[in-house]
Amino acid sequence: MIQKELMTVTSQTEIAHNIYEMTLQGTLVDEMNEPGRFVHLKTGDDMIPLLRRPISIARIEQEKQEFTMIYRAEGAGTIALAKKRAGDKVDVLGPLGHGFPVEEAKSGQTALLIGGGIGVPPLYELSRRLNAHGVKTIHVLGFQNQEAAFYTEQFLALGETYVATVDGSLGEKGFVTDVVRNHGITADIFYSCGPTLMLKAVEQLHAAPRGYISLEERMGCGIGACFACVCHPAQDESGTAYLKICSDGPVFPAGEVAL
Amino acid sequence: MNRLSIELPGLSLKNPVMPASGCFGFGREYSQLYDLGSLGAIMIKATTEEPRYGNPTPRVAETPAGMLNAIGLQNPGLEKVIENELEWLKQFDVPIIANVAGSMTEDYVAVAKEISKAENVHALELNISCPNVKTGGIAFGTVPETAKELTKRVKEVSDVPVYVKLSPNVTNIVEMAKAVEDGGADGITMINTLIGMRIDVKTARPILSNRTGGLSGPAVKPVAIRMVYEVSQQTRLPIIGMGGISTVEDIIEFYLAGADAVAVGTANFVNPFVCPELIEQLDQYLEAHNINHISELKGRSWK
Numbered sequence: 001m002i003q004k005e006l007m008t009v010t011s012q013t014e015i016a017h018n019i020y021e022m023t024l025q026g027t028l029v030d031e032m033n034e035p036g037r038f039v040h041l042k043t044g045d046d047m048i049p050l051l052r053r054p055i056s057i058a059r060i061e062q063e064k065q066e067f068t069m070i071y072r073a074e075g076a077g078t079i080a081l082a083k084k085r086a087g088d089k090v091d092v093l094g095p096l097g098h099g100f101p102v103e104e105a106k107s108g109q110t111a112l113l114i115g116g117g118i119g120v121p122p123l124y125e126l127s128r129r130l131n132a133h134g135v136k137t138i139h140v141l142g143f144q145n146q147e148a149a150f151y152t153e154q155f156l157a158l159g160e161t162y163v164a165t166v167d168g169s170l171g172e173k174g175f176v177t178d179v180v181r182n183h184g185i186t187a188d189i190f191y192s193c194g195p196t197l198m199l200k201a202v203e204q205l206h207a208a209p210r211g212y213i214s215l216e217e218r219m220g221c222g223i224g225a226c227f228a229c230v231c232h233p234a235q236d237e238s239g240t241a242y243l244k245i246c247s248d249g250p251v252f253p254a255g256e257v258a259l
Numbered sequence: 260m261n262r263l264s265i266e267l268p269g270l271s272l273k274n275p276v277m278p279a280s281g282c283f284g285f286g287r288e289y290s291q292l293y294d295l296g297s298l299g300a301i302m303i304k305a306t307t308e309e310p311r312y313g314n315p316t317p318r319v320a321e322t323p324a325g326m327l328n329a330i331g332l333q334n335p336g337l338e339k340v341i342e343n344e345l346e347w348l349k350q351f352d353v354p355i356i357a358n359v360a361g362s363m364t365e366d367y368v369a370v371a372k373e374i375s376k377a378e379n380v381h382a383l384e385l386n387i388s389c390p391n392v393k394t395g396g397i398a399f400g401t402v403p404e405t406a407k408e409l410t411k412r413v414k415e416v417s418d419v420p421v422y423v424k425l426s427p428n429v430t431n432i433v434e435m436a437k438a439v440e441d442g443g444a445d446g447i448t449m450i451n452t453l454i455g456m457r458i459d460v461k462t463a464r465p466i467l468s469n470r471t472g473g474l475s476g477p478a479v480k481p482v483a484i485r486m487v488y489e490v491s492q493q494t495r496l497p498i499i500g501m502g503g504i505s506t507v508e509d510i511i512e513f514y515l516a517g518a519d520a521v522a523v524g525t526a527n528f529v530n531p532f533v534c535p536e537l538i539e540q541l542d543q544y545l546e547a548h549n550i551n552h553i554s555e556l557k558g559r560s561w562k
Contacts, residue, residue, distance in 0.1 A: 002291060004532060042529070047324040047477050050529060093531065220319050220326070221528040223291075225284040227304075227330045228319040232312075240310035242333065247288065 002096060002223065003028045006089045010066060012082070017147040018073050019118075020082050021058075028092060029065045032057060035126035036099030036193070036214055036251045039069065040222035042091035043077040052093060053077045054219045054246070056193070058121035058151075059128070070121040070150065096222050097250050100126045100212055105189045107134030112187035112211075114176050114202050116142040116194025122214060124151060126191055127158045138162075138187060140179050142194065146170035177201045190254070200259040211254040217245045224248075232258040262545050262552045263538070265299070265520055267497050268445040269382040269420035270354055272299040272520060275553060276510070276538050279501050279524035280305055280358035280384060280424075281330065285344035286351075289527070293535050295351040302448075302522060303344065305360040305386050308369050310336035320457045320466040325476030325503075326525060327455050329469035332360050337370050345377045354381035356422070364412055367399075372416040382419050385410065385444075388426030388451035400426035400451070403438035410442030420445035422499065425490075427453050427482055436490040447490065448499040448522065450483045476525040477503040484516045491517025491558055505533065507540040514556035 007026035015021045040052040059068035073082040084090060100122070105111045111130050115123045120141050127137045137159040143149040146169035155161045162179045163171025172179055176198065179185075190211035192202045199213045220226035224247030233241050234255055243249065243257060263274035278289070280302040286295050295301065313333030320327045334340065348355055357380045361367040371383055387400035387409060399409050406423070414421050423439040425432060427450040436447055452473025457466045465471075483502025491498055500518030504510060505526035513521050526533045545553060 002531075004530070049321055050324055050326060050476055050525070051319075051321050052529065218317050218319055220328070221288070221531065223288045223531060225288040225531075226282065226319070226328070226528055227284070227313065227333045228328065229316065230313070230318075230333065231316075238310065240312045240336075242312060 001031055002094065003031060004091065004093045007092045009084050009086050009088045009090060011086055012084055014082075015070070016150040019070060019148065019150050020073055021068060021070050022081070022084070023066050023068045024090060024092065025064070025066045026092070027065060028094060029060065029062055029067050032060045032062070032067060032095045034099035035060075035102065035129055036122045037095040037097050038250065039092050039094035040096055040219070041081065041093070043081040049077045049080075051220060052222060053081070054096070054222055056122040057095065058124045060125055070118070072118045093222065097246055098248065100191050100214070100251050102126065102129045102133055104212070105130055105133070105135040109188040110136045110138060112138050112140070112180070112185060112190040112207055114140045114180070114190060114192040114194070116176060116198040117144065117148070119192075119194030119198075119214065119216070120151060122193050123191065124154060127155065131158050138185060140164065140176045140185070142176035142198070143170065175201070177205055180205055180207050196259055203254050203259065212251050213254050213257075214251045215245050215249050215257065219246050222246050234258045262550065263542055265554065267499075267519060270300060270356070272354070274299040274538050274541070275520035276534055276541065277302055277356070277499075277520070277522050278527055278534055279522035280356075280386070282524040282527045285340070286348055289531060290351075292531050295348075296353050297535050297538060298353050299520065299538070300354045300356050300381070301348070302356045302358055302384055303340070303348075304334055305332050305358040306334050306337055306340045306370055306374060307332055307360050308337050308366050310334065310339070315468040317466060317468055320472065322455070322457065322474065322476075322478060325474050325478030326528075327457060327467060327472035327474055328452070329467045329472035331469065337373055341374060341377055345374075345379060349379050355379045356382045356384050358384045358386050358424070359413070360386040364409055367409060368412050368416055371413045371421070375416075375418040380419060382445070383413070383417055383421045384448050385413055385421055385423045388424050388428075400435070401429050403434050406435060407438040407442035410439045410444050414443040422446040422448050424451055425449040425486075426451050427479075427486060427502075432486045433489050433493045436494045436496070440494050440496050444496060446497045446499065447494070448501065449490065450479070450486055450502045453479055453482060475503070477505055479503045480509060480512075484512055487513060487516040487518050488560060492561055505529065507537055507544050510537065510541055511544065511556060514553065515558070515560040517558040517561065519554070519557060
């Protein structure tokens with residue numbers, strides 16, 4: 001069930017340059033049953049900014065009724081959010097959308113998780129669940145540079161982890177796709193989240209026979225009513241078919257969406 | 260007597276609050292959140308004869324206390340709206356107002372004729388004011404004589420009363436209202452969005468792929484109030500007022516300006532529970548202020 005709740009901030013830390021990790025507490029966490037779904041937040045109490053901000057869920061701790069999200073403070077909304085402190089309230093709507101299907105990877109199989117920038121966070125909860133499910137995970141994380149990198153240690157604790165930065169200041173110089181190619185990494189299934197151009201390149205890698213990608217787009221309502229975040233399906237003879245990223249996605253089977 | 264119930268042409272409303280067209284899809288998403296039967300009515304997303312994909316993304320851009328949208332009338336087309344959406348909506352005890360759009364007179368007539376036969380469609384809302392399509396739409400909404408002719412043609416084929424949705428992007432809103440009244444309209448809904456634009460200062464390019472879009476949200480409310488105030492004094496037609504409503508005080512303001520009912524648009528995106536919340540708060544407001552019936556407030560700013 002989608003719920004709206006005034007949740008309590010339990011912690012907020014800047015973990016990389018302009019990258020914040022915020023943990024929120026409330027009963028809405030009981031509804032979080034799948035990695036890759038997102039929450040839609042009011043970042044301020046007034047009318048500026050007016051719309052909510054969609055942010056992915058990085059970690060779910062149901063026993064503590066807490067979830068963690070990692071976001072980049074970039075526009076007016078996320079900059080306002082970054083000013084919140086422990087004890088402050090945030091108006092949260094969620095959980096929204098369809099997430100990564102964990103059960104598509106079988107126990108004993110290997111899953112390749114490829115994340116770019118602010119697309120990395122939802123892969124963390126995914127990796128935790130895959131590992132709990134007996135799936136071996138390989139992580140390939142791409143960042144702009146060392147300053148913008150985060151959670152590399154946390155991913156390493158869950159499995160083999162490669163890091164790529166555009167300027168080579170951390171890990172290997174280049175893109176996530178270069179790392180996968182250079183090391184000849186293959187898996188039974190892949191899961192990926194990041195900029196659309198990266199997702200397109202990841203699909204073309206064919207590092208696994210099948211996979212799932214998570215898309216990003218400007219959103220209005222976040223629940224499928226406003227038609228702001230539509231995309232074309234890969235197969236569509238009519239030209240009028242559409243998928244809503246917020247409610248049909250944000251996670252889609254690889255190859256289903258025209259990127 | 261229920262202090263919120265309202266009788267309008269074709270519409271027996273248990274309360275005067277309804278979601279505005281384009282901000283509520285066909286109701287499916289919001290039905291996961293609350294009983295759609297609690298709403299006064301539902302103005303469904305604009306329906307065209309053929310399916311439309313609409314404009315490329317980005318389709319929305321935020322503005323201070325508002326937003327620009329350029330969706331471009333995306334909808335599955337007349338046939339699917341009747342078969343799937345209106346059929347599905349029958350499970351709820353709520354009258355539907357079908358928003359009818361097109362590029363040419365014949366398109367409007369074709370959609371109006373068929374969609375007005377659906378048993379839960381109690382009224383049409385003629386969309387002559389969408390700013391985001393290349394042809395039709397807005398032209399019908401800015402030339403009084405054209406608007407009048409279109410209203411007349413649609414009235415000839417519609418089985419239910421016809422409300423015309425006015426565009427604020429005109430020099431003289433009263434002239435437009437009188438024109439559709441002459442054309443036989445049963446009511447007016449107002450206002451649609453104001454044409455606006457945002458430019459990305461980093462790239463120097465418009466943010467919306469359509470370049471311009473329709474401005475909605477609290478930012479446009481004063482414009483809507485002024486227009487309802489003017490039109491309600493100059494026509495006999497009932498008015499469903501809209502434009503930036505997000506609080507119960509906003510609803511009261513529209514009534515004082517001269518509205519007979521109200522629609523809530525952009526606020527549904529900010530708070531998906533806003534309509535049922537406003538209905539409850541409106542009843543409490545009337546009780547607290549010793550107002551026997553909401554209609555007592557109509558036009559009080561000029562009467």
